[in-house]
Amino acid sequence: MIPGSITMRLLLGLGLLVVLPILLLTSYMLHAYEQAMEHAVVQGMATMADQKHREIDTYLRERLHETQLLSQSAQVRGTIEDTPQTLQDHEVQSFLDTFMQQTGYYDLLLINAQGDVVFSILEEDDLNTNLLHGPYQDTALAQGFQRARQLLTTDLTGFYPYPPSADAVAAFMVSPVLHDGRFIGALAVQLNLSLLEPVINDRTGLGSTGEIVMAQQAQDHALYMVNLRHIPEAAYTYRRELSDIAPPMGAALSGQGGQGITLDYAGISVVAAWRYVPALRWGMVVKMDAAEALAPVHQLRRLTAMVLGGILLITVLLAAVFAHSLIQPMRRLTRVTSEISAGNHQQRAVEQGPRELRHLARAFNQMTDQLIQFQNALEARVTARTLDLEHANARLHHLAHHDTLTNLPNRYSLTDRLAQALSLSQREGPGLAVLFIDMDHFKNINDTLGHQVGDQLLIQVAERLRDCVRDSDVVARLGGDEFMVILTQINTPDQAGMVAHKIQGRLSKPFRIMDLVLHSSPSIGISLSPHDGTSVEALMKHADTAMYQAKSEGRNTFRFFCAEMNTAAQARMEIENDLRQALEQQQFHLVYQPQMDRQQGCFVSAEALLRWEHPQKGLIPPDRFIPVAEETGLILPLGEWVLAEACRQMRLWQQQGQRIERVAVNLSARQLVSDTLIGHVSRLLEYHHLTPDRLELEITESTAMREPTSSLRQLQSLRDLGIRLSIDDFGTGHSSLSYLKHLPVQALKLDKSFVRDIPDNRNSRAICAATITLAHTMGIQVVAEGVETTAQADFLGSLQCDLLQGYLYGRPLPADQWAATLTQV
C-alpha cells in the first residue's frame, strides 16, 4: 500500500471514523468492566476469608465450649479428686472414648490443683509429672494449665512441638475444674496440628489455584502452619523473616485485615484477603492466583481484541473494495493516458464508473481529440520549418566555408581540408604539397584601378588556379591576393614543381578585365609533407616563408621551402627585436663620408651614413637591418632620428666655422611617402636655423619608382622647400633616364659598381661617360661613389664629374674626427 494513495487514505479515514471510536468505547467499557470485575473478585475473596475466619472461630468456640462442659462434669471432677476409683468406672471409660472419637483429639489429661498430671488417656511420659516444677514445665500444656488456674478461663494454647508426644506439634485446650467454687485442677485436651487441617484446607470456591495460608509469629519470623501449594512440607517447618515476608501475610500478622491484588509468598500475583485470627493468633491469607481469578477479564479482553480485529479486518476489506471501485476507472484512465502518450492515438477512455469519473473520462477524451488535432497541425508546420532551416543551414555552412567572391573554400575550410588530407596522407602513403600563391603588385592594381577591377582579377585568378589542378586537389583563397593550393598524391618535389610551374605560367598571362589588359604574376611558396612538416600550421607557415623567399628573389617565381629560409626568417625576427631595442637605447650613430668638389678641390659636403653598434653583436651592417626596418615600418622613427641628428651636426659644423656646405641623408621609400615627412623636415631646418640648401636628401631609383605618383608629389614638395635632392645608386634599377627628367632632382649618384670597373672596363667607362654627359645636359650634377684609386679619380675628372666620394678621399668617420680630416685637406 503506497502512502498518499487513495486506498491508504480511505483505510486511514475509515479506521479513524470506525475503528477509533469503537476502540475508545471498547477500551473504556473494558476498563470499567475490569474495575468492577476486580472489585467483585476481591470482595468475593474477602467474603471467603471472613467465612473461613468465622468457621475457624466457630469451630474453636464449640470445642472450647465442649471442653468447658466436660470440665464441669462430675466424672472429671471425681477423677481429679479420686483418680483410682473413677478410672475403674466403665461408664467413665466409655464416655471418654466416645468423646475422643467424636472430637478427634489426640489425648485428654487431667491435672490437679498442684499441677500434677493425674490422668492421661494415652499415658505418655507427661503422666504423673508436675507441670509447675516437673520436666514439662515449659510446654504449652504447662502454660495452658497456669492460665486456666489464674483466669479460671477455658482457652487454647499456641501450637508447639510437644515432647511427650514425640514432638508432635500440638496445642491444648485447658479448662479449670472447680468444685464448690474451689479450683481443684484442670482438664486438658491435646489437639494435634493435623486436626485443624480439614477446617483450614477446605478450599471450596477457591478454584484450582486457591489456597489458605496460615502462619504464626515466632519472634521475628513467620512460621507457616499449613502445607503450601508451592512448598509441600511447609507446615511448621517453613519459616521466613518478618521483614522478608509476603505483604498479605505480613499485614495479617501485624493485626491488619485487608484484601486486594498483591504478591504471595512465591511472588505470584494473587487476589487475596488477609485476616488476623485472634483465636489462634495466626495470620491467615485466603488467595487465588490472579490469572485464574481474573480469567474472565482476560477472556473478555481476548474476545474484545478478536472482535476489534474482526471489525478492523472488515473495515480494511470494505475500504479495499470501495477503493477498488473508485480506483479502477482512474487506473483505466491512467492506462489510456500512457498509451496515448506512447503514440497509440486511437485509444479513448471508457466512460464508466462513478459520475464524476465518467465526466473526467469524457473531458479527457475531448482533450485528447483536440490535442491530436493540434499535434497534427504542429507537425506539418514543423516539417515546413525544418525544410527552411535545412536550406538556411546548408547556405550558412557554405558561407562559412567558402569565399564569397571566388566561391573557393576559405581559410577556415582550408585548414579543415588540409587536416583531412594530412591524416589521409599519413595513413595511405603519398605525401602532399601546399602551394602558397601571392599575386605580385596586386595592391597597386587595387589602389590605382579600384576594387572592382581587383575583384575581377581575383575571380579570374581563382578560375585559372582551378584549371591548373586536379579535382582531388584543393584551391582556396586565404584573403586578399593570397591563395593556397593543396596538392594530394605528391610523391616527389618535382610533381609539385611542375604544377607550380604550370600555375606560374597561367597566372603570368595577361588578364582582360573591363577592356583593360592587366599584367600580374604570382610568387609561389611550396612546402611538402611529410618533408617540411606534418601539421597544418607548419605546412602553411613554411609555404608562406617560401613564398616570401620567392618574392624577395624577384617575384614571378616559385620556391620550395628549405630549412635555411626558416633560419633567415628567424634572424630577421631577431634583428627586428634588436632594432626596437636599439631605437630605445640609442645604439645608433652617424658617420659622415666627405664628398670632394672636383673643381674647387675641397670637401663641400658629407653623406651621413647610419651605423648600428650592437652592444653584444658589434657593428651590424646596414644591408642587414635596413630592409627589416623598411618592412616593419621601424624605418620611419629611425629615419626621423637620422634626419634630426644630421641637421644637428650640420648646425654644429656651421657654428664651428667648418667649410662644409651641406649634409646628405638617405631617404627610404616609406619615408618618402610618409605624410609627416615635409612638416618634419621643415621644422628641423627651422629648429637648427639651417637654410634648406644645407640639407641634401638621397633616394634610390626603386624608392622613387615604388609609388611613382605620391613619390613625385613628395619630391616636388621637398624641392619646393629648397632642399637639394639626389638619386642614389643610379644605374642599378630598371628606371630609365627618360623617367629621370620627371623628377625634381639636382644630382645623381653614379653607382659604385660602375666606378669600381673604370677605367679598365669599356662598358663601364661608356655608361659613366653617357650618364655624366646626359646628366649635365639635363642640368643635373653627378656624384661618383666608391672612388678608391687616383686612376678612377682622373677618369672621372676627365668626364667632368662634379663630386667625388670614396675611400680615396675619406672613409666615413664620426663627426668628432671630422674637424681633423677637413683641416688635413
Add this chain to the structure above:
Amino acid sequence: MAGTVKTTWAMGHRRMLLAWLLALGLGAGLLVYFHRSPPPDPILIGVIHGLTGNMAVSELPLVQSITLAVEEINQQGGLLGRPVAMIVADSQSDPDIAAQEAERLILEAGVSALFACWTSACRKAVKPVVERHQHLMFYPLQYEGLEQSPHIIYGGLAPNQQIIPGTRWALDHWGNRVYLLGSDYIFPRTAHVIIKDLIRAVDGQVVGERYVPLGDDQMADIMAELAQLSPDVIVNTINGVSNLALFRALHQSNLTHLPIVSFSVAERELASMPDIHHPNHFAVWGYFQSLDTPGNRAFVQQFQTRFGADETVSDPMEAAYVNVKLWAQAVQTSGSITPEQVNQSVLLQSVPAPSGIVSIDGGTRHAWRMSYVGQARPDGQFDIVFSLPDPIRPMPFPGHRPLHVWQQIAQRLSADINS
C-alpha cells in the same frame, strides 16, 4: 494547478481532523460529566459523651481520642472515598440525656455508628435505644461484664481481662486476706462477686468489704477498719473523685504500706493527685501510656502533638481510639456504612492498636485484649510489673460459673442498686 488541488485537499483533511478532535473532546467531556462522582458526602458518626457534668473530666479525653482517629482516617483518604465527620453530642453526664441524644443521632442525623458512654449506667440507658433501632454502638470502657448486646461492641476490658487477672495477681503476690473497697454502683458490686469467687477458689478470706457512695470523700471509718484489720491487699473498685479522698486518707492515716490494687484508676486519675504517692499502688489495665512499643510511642506522640505535650493517655482513651479504627476497618471490609452490615463485619476485625493487636471476638462482641499490671509512679505514670503473654479471650460471663447463674446475679444486682 496541482499545487492548488493539493492545498485544498490538505485543508479539507485538516478541517476534518479538527472536527474529529472536537467531537472526541466533546465525547470525553460528556463521559466525564455523566460519570463524575457526586461530591462525596461525609460518613457521619455520632459521639455521645459527657462534655459537661461530673463525667466531663473523664469523657472529654475520649472525644479527643475519637477526634484523633477520625482525623487520621480522613488524612488517609477517608472511607470508601468519603470523609468521616463526627457529630458530638453532650450527654451532660446524664444517662437519660445520652439515650435521647442516641435516638436523635440515629434518627435525625442518620449516623453510621455511635461511640458513646463511660459509665455502665449510661451504656445500659443507651443500649435499648441502639437495640430498638438495630443500630451499632461502640463502648470504650472496661466494665463489669455480664452483658452482651447484639448491637454493642465492647472495646474495653471484660472482667476476665481485668478483674480476674488483677485479682489473681493480687492474691498470688500479696496474700489471701483481701479487703474489698468500692463505689456503690453496678461495676464494683458485680466486680466484687467475681473477686470473691476468685478468693474462694484459692481458699482466701475477704476480711472486709465496703462501698462508698459515688463522689463521697468520707474515708475515716474505712481507715480505722483498715488499720485494725491490716489486710494483705486492698482491692479497690472505687470510681471517680472518691479515689482522691481514699489515697489522701491512706496517706494521712499512715497506711501507705498497704498494697492496693485499683481497677478504676488510670493515668488521668493518678495525675489528679500528684502530691499523694502510694508506693504499693497497682492498677490493672489493658493499656498503659508507658507501654514501650513502636506502635504506642507513635500513638502517644500523635496525641500529644494534636492536643498538647502534657496530655496523658489512658486505657479508655486508647479503647475509644481503637473502636473508631475497628469500625473504620469494618466499613472498609464490608464496603458499606449501614449499621447492619458494619455490625456483621466488625465481628471479624483486628487492628494493630497501641496496646497490641486488638481483635473483636465474634462470639462475645468483646475485644481480645492484653492485661497489664502497673505500679504507680510519683509522676502519674505506671511501670508495668506484670502481664500475661498473649491477648486474653474475652468472656463477659466468666467461665467459672454457668451463664444462667451470671444472669441471675446480674438481675439481682441491678435490682439491689435500683432499690
